Amino acid sequence: MxxxxxxxxxxxxxxxxxxxxxxxxxxxxxxxxxxxxxxxxxxxxxxxxxxxxxxxxxxxxxxxxNEPLAYIIGKKEFYHLVFDVTYDTLIPRAQTELLVKTVLALQSGEREILDLGTGCGAIGCTLAFHHPHWKVTGTDISAKALEVAQKNADTLQLKNISFIESDWFDALNGKQFDLIVSNPPYIRAQDVAHLFGKTLFEPRVSLSWGQTGFEVFELIVSQCIPYLKPRGIIALEHGYDQAEKLQFLLGKDFQHINTVSDSAGNARLTYGYRKE
Missing domain, CATH: 1.10.8.10 (Ubiquitin-associated (UBA) domain)
Structure with missing residues (x-):
């Protein structure tokens, strides 16, 4: 011994x-x-x-x-809560807490929230935990990821969040929300190996969705309007060098567009209000 x-x-x-x-x-x-x-x-x-x-x-x-610690123990702390994670889900990052903090400050009262690409449910569950009067919907294309998200919601005893298996907006049937939030896969395809090494433990689809990394924003922004109520908000996490291009993309259908920087001074998320 x-x-x-x-x-x-x-x-x-x-x-x-x-x-x-x-x-x-x-x-x-x-x-x-x-x-x-x-x-x-x-x-x-x-x-x-x-x-x-x-x-x-x-x-x-x-x-x-180099297997991430979170996968070894099966858990990751996020915004003072603990979430189960598996190889089917992205590991929540500390930087994404800024997205949650910003969204919590943007809305009050009874609201309907869409967490697009929820993964393990960290963003959606955290919002639902801190605002019990909000109704949160989390979507993901991965049924296995949604099983983990539902388990996390059950562990937190959340009654105000539900999950739908959906390829982005496809299964939402025109339902409208007060706010859409997402940490989408925005990393350039060529950067994945450089950032995460030869052995990739996290789902590639949760990290990169295209060659430039910007394709996912083009899809979300082009399809989101029917799912947002008038004056509804969209809030998106992005890479440090994607803010200006995302602001321009949002400019057609959104106003009062703002970018928030993280503690290191890097542009980390952008949000805007749907034009009436």
Missing amino acids: KTIAELLDWGTLELGSTAIVAYETKILLTHILQCDNTFLYDNPDHSVSEEYIKQFYRYIERRKS
Whole structure:
């Protein structure tokens, strides 16, 4: 048997001996032992069973192959909530919390919200959690992703969100919403390997939807008007260099168009109001 301290030291050394590696090693071990960091700190000499040691070794090997931590433990924190994730869903990013924060500030009262391309449901479920009087609909082309989204909604005990399997707007039957929000796959096809390495763990369709990365915005903007109420809002996350082009694209049917930058000063999302 090995102790908690021995496993943490070994795991950190195997992964590269950096501060982030030490943090991830603790996350992996707390997940296996079903404990918190305090238990690790208070019990460095605690002996770990062989079964858990073998599981920890497997987790470390998976992380060494650059598999995302969220997939290894099956969970990811987003906007102070915890979501299940699988290989069928994109891992929620911290940068997307800005999209949620912006949308929460844009609307009040009873509203109907569409989360387009919901994935694991992080955006839609978070909006529904913070505004119980909103009615949220999440759509995705992946039935398996929607299973994960529904599980997350059930875990959060949300009664004001539902999910529809749909290729973008196809299955919505003309239903109109007060706000459409989306973090669509906007990465250029040629950039995927550069950003994520040779082994891609996340669904490619959730990251890139075309050669330029802008095709998805052209589709959403060209099809969204029938699904937005007058003065309805569309809010889209995008790449740092896509804001100006997206503003121009929205200009035909939208007004009061604004772009919001993240903490690093990069343009991160753009929203606008449908013209009456």
